[in-house]
Amino acid sequence: xxxxxxxxxxxxxxxxxxxxxxxxxxxxxEFEGYSTRVEQKVQVKKEAGxxxxxxxxxxxxxxxxxxxxxLGVVCEKYLTLQKHLADLTSKNSEKELMTTPVxxxxxxxxxxxxSNVINAINGGNTExxxxxxxxxxxxxxxLKTKISRAYFPTNASxxxxxxxxxxxxxxxxxxxxxxxxxxxxxxxxSFAPSxxxxxxxxxxxxxxxxxxxx
DNA sequence: CGCATTTGACCTGCGC
DNA sequence: GCGCAGGTCAAATGCG
Numbered sequence: 427x428x429x430x431x432x433x434x435x436x437x438x439x440x441x442x443x444x445x446x447x448x449x450x451x452x453x454x455x456e457f458e459g460y461s462t463r464v465e466q467k468v469q470v471k472k473e474a475g476x477x478x479x480x481x482x483x484x485x486x487x488x489x490x491x492x493x494x495x496x497l498g499v500v501c502e503k504y505l506t507l508q509k510h511l512a513d514l515t516s517k518n519s520e521k522e523l524m525t526t527p528v529x530x531x532x533x534x535x536x537x538x539x540x541s542n543v544i545n546a547i548n549g550g551n552t553e554x555x556x557x558x559x560x561x562x563x564x565x566x567x568x569l570k571t572k573i574s575r576a577y578f579p580t581n582a583s584x585x586x587x588x589x590x591x592x593x594x595x596x597x598x599x600x601x602x603x604x605x606x607x608x609x610x611x612x613x614x615x616s617f618a619p620s621x622x623x624x625x626x627x628x629x630x631x632x633x634x635x636x637x638x639x640x
Numbered sequence: 641c642g643c644a645t646t647t648g649a650c651c652t653g654c655g656c
Numbered sequence: 657g658c659g660c661a662g663g664t665c666a667a668a669t670g671c672g
């Protein structure tokens with residue numbers, strides 16, 4: 427959205443009396459012979475109404491100017507954000523191009539998943555956007571397993587993948603994967619013996635972990 | 641001693 | 657069908 431795309435002016439008619447047409451002028455001439463007393467009464471009423479209308483129109487006009495200014499500021503901020511997003515996206519694509527030859531073409535789904543994570547971060551989403559897309563494309567898979575993700579800040583010096591999220595988890599495995607130098611940890615819910623919930627903790631940057639709940 | 645964590649082995653699924 | 661990589665299991669180990 428650009429400010430040039432939208433006509434921010436409300437195009438308020440601040441002087442409606444300009445647009446009186448010729449027929450109305452003729453009609454007024456025809457009534458010139460009427461008594462002056464009636465005319466004066468009507469004139470007094472008209473003047474009071476006109477002054478009120480002009481006052482109202484002035485108020486609306488000022489409001490219109492203020493809104494135009496606010497809209498201009500909003501458009502400017504939007505353009506700045508859009509530029510920032512474009513920069514981040516281009517940086518990300520460069521990074522992907524550099525890493526693509528290293529990452530095996532196998533486990534394609536996993537690699538795509540990881541890039542979606544980065545995209546989600548760039549887009550400012552805390553929830554992966556891919557999950558929404560997948561839900562429309564592959565509804566049957568989502569019926570089987572519902573995976574949600576959360577991003578968790580961590581210290582760069584903290585090598586443990588233990589996340590205190592208020593639930594009881596038992597770590598049952600840890601694995602180093604090719605697409606990420608830092609290991610990923612696998613946890614099972616230990617809140618109840620029959621609890622089927624699992625979570626996977628992956629450190630995607632030194633200060634950020636992604637937790638995938640299954 | 642009991643529980644949680646670690647870690648190497650095994651299983652499973654996907655791509656070629 | 658084979659090889660590879662992610663996911664899981666279970667014995668070993670550590671800690672309170």
